[in-house]
Structures are given as structure tokens and as C-alpha cells.
């Protein structure tokens with residue numbers, strides 16, 4: 382008899398985005414002439430940088446000639462891309478990362494979701510609340526939690542991000558083994574200072590724990606004093622894995638390219654306390670289960686590091702940050718407290734009412750879609766997330782409508 386992995390039965394239905402879609406389509410059916418502006422889901426809207434498109438075309442042409450055709454590439458990614466990443470994203474900022482420590486993949490979602498399988502199922506996990514849902518659900522699937530009770534999975538240490546702690550979770554006052562951190566944060570838009578990140582790294586070192594640092598929104602940081610990578614912090618090489626993505630940096634959500642950095646000095650332990658290289662384990666997993674990102678996609682990603690690619694990429698980011706600025710200013714002017722929107726494309730707004738009520742109010746009175754914070758965890762209740770991914774014209778229109786709706 383074929384049996385299922387019963388841990389899947391503990392999972393809560395992916396309620397958030399399906400419930401949003403349901404409410405939006407019901408409203409649209411009743412108001413067919415109303416133009417709805419979507420500032421909900423975190424997907425980019427602007428076209429790919431020209432430099433990426435040109436590199437993509439050239440690579441496709443190479444695939445059409447026998448002399449330049451390529452089949453399977455290295456599972457870990459082509460060296461031409463790994464070298465550009467190591468020097469452009471890390472060495473240039475004083476972070477000692479070499480190409481061999483970079484694994485190219487088709488998304489940070491897959492990597493942040495898959496990485497847990499190289500660790501024991503009986504480790505103690507610390508996960509922020511609110512949180513990007515993939516970290517939590519993949520651990521539930523693997524059997525690292527108990528049942529879902531009172532809005533939380535048993536056995537997981539939830540690290541609360543609240544207004545009181547500036548949306549930076551406090552360091553746990555008990556030992557944990559695997560810690561998920563995400564900065565700039567989705568959904569709160571909060572960033573972390575170098576000193577605070579150093580405290581996390583020190584905590585991980587003291588506890589022989591490992592930090593999984595999701596930096597998918599790193600390119601939105603304008604404040605030069607903030608660390609862009611955890612490896613800018615002393616000692617992080619031994620206790621941290623970093624995830625990055627071209628999705629938001631260069632508009633690759635539909636192209637799919639990301640990477641994970643696993644330093645060779647990063648160690649984890651077996652039941653006898655014996656050290657093992659996390660790099661070797663991930664390399665084994667990646668080589669066994671993944672066959673590499675396509676050559677044209679990696680060529681397009683490489684172009685992000687060219688002079689034109691850099692200029693076009695930062696133009697994209699500046700465009701979204703201008704939207705974020707406007708949202709933050711307008712929301713603040715309306716008397717709401719918010720975080721994010723400065724070094725992040727997300728604005729986390731304290732609605733002073735139930736998340737879903739605020740969502741419904743914006744949908745029905747303003748025709749604007751946001752994301753109810755409660756969908757990201759218990760600490761998200763009372764908040765909404767507004768995303769800056771849309772055209773400036775639409776954002777302007779959305780904010781004018783919200784102003785009118787809340788005034789009326």
C-alpha cells in the first residue's frame with residue numbers, strides 16, 4: 382500500500398494568496414468596470430535590462446551552431462558566472478568568498494526550501510514571525526514540527542518581529558540549531574545593522590548553530606552603512622549560508638536564476654559531535670538532484686555584472702524605490718506607522734485594525750490590492766504589506782485612491 386508523508390497533513394492550506402485571489406475576483410465580478418491596482422504579490426513588473434536580453438540572444442544563437450552548442454553544464458553553475466558573483470558581490474565588499482563556494486540555481490525559493498534536507502530532522506529551528514512561508518512549510522514537510530495549534534506549529538521556535546523590537550527578532554535565550562534570517566526583510570521591509578548581525582553570528586558560533594541568511598532583496602539597500610552580505614561580518618564564514626536571487630535584483634522572476642553561498646569553512650556535526658563540511662553535503666545534494674541552470678539564463682545573469690548591466694539594474698531598483706518612497710510618504714501622511722520602503726520594496730503598515738478588514742477596505746473603497754499581514758504569521762496580525770512593484774503611475778493613482786477612501 383502506497384503511503385503518504387503524513388507530515389504534509391499538518392500543513393495549513395496555502396490560504397493567503399488563494400484567499401486574496403478569491404476576494405479580488407468576487408469584487409471584480411461585482412464591479413466589472415473598476416480598474417484594480419495590485420500592490421500585493423511581490424512580483425516585478427518592469428522589462429529585463431537590455432544588457433541581459435542581448436546576452437540571452439547571443440547565447441541562444443550559440444546553441445543554434447554545432448561549434449558553440451552546449452549540453453549539460455556543471456551542476457553548480459558555469460565558472461564565468463560564479464567568478465563574476467564572487468568578485469562583484471562579495472570580494473568587492475571585503476567578504477572573502479571564492480567562486481567554488483557559490484552554487485547557481487533556479488531560485489532562492491527552491492534553495493531556501495531544499496537546504497533543510499541536509500540537516501537532521503530532530504534539530505531545533507528558529508524562524509521569524511512574520512515570515513516568508515517557504516522556510517516554515519519545508520520544515521513542517523520534513524517532520525521538524527508537531528501539529529498546528531493556536532496558529533503555530535508545535536516544536537518550532539518563533540522569533541517575533543514586532544514594533545517593539547524594530548522588527549528585528551531578539552536573539553533566543555535558549556540554544557537553537559538552525560536560524561532563519563531575512564534582510565532586507567520580506568514582509569516587514571526591516572533591515573539589520575552590522576553590529577546587530579554580528580551579535581547573531583556570535584550567538585551562532587557560541588551554540589555551534591547555523592544561520593540561513595536570505596538576502597534576496599539586498600540590491601534595494603541604499604544605506605551604505607548596512608551590511609549587504611552576512612559575510613561582511615566577522616566569523617560569519619563558519620556559521621552562515623547566504624541566499625541571493627536575480628529575481629528582484631534584475632527582474633528575473635520569470636527567467637529563474639539565483640545562487641546560494643556555502644563557505645568551505647562552514648561546519649555541521651554528526652551525532653558523535655564530529656565535524657562535517659556543509660559545502661560538501663550541499664555539493665552532494667545539488668549534484669544528485671539538480672542538473673544546472675540553462676546556459677542562456679546564466680549568460681543573461683552574467684550580463685548583470687557588465688558596466689551596462691549594472692547601470693540598467695540599478696535603474697530598475699531606483700524605479701521601484703521611488704514607488705516605495707511615495708507609498709511610505711503617503712501612508713505616513715495619512716497617520717499610519719510603517720516600516721520598510723527605504724532599503725526595501727515592501728512597506729509594512731500598522732493598520733490599527735484586523736489585517737483582513739484593512740485589506741477589504743482598500744479593495745472595496747480604493748480598488749487597491751495589498752497583502753494582509755496575518756498571512757505571514759501571528760505577529761503580522763494588524764498589519765498589511767504594500768509592495769512597490771508596479772508602475773509609478775499606478776502607484777500614484779493607488780495612493781490617491783487610498784487617501785480618498787480613508788478620508789471618506
Ligand code: PLP
Nearest residue numbers: 488489490513567597626628639
Ligand atoms: N526569498 C524571499 C524572502 C522572497 O521574498 C522570495 C520571493 O519573493 C524568494 C526568496 C524567492 O526568490 P526566487 O524568485 O529566486 O525563487
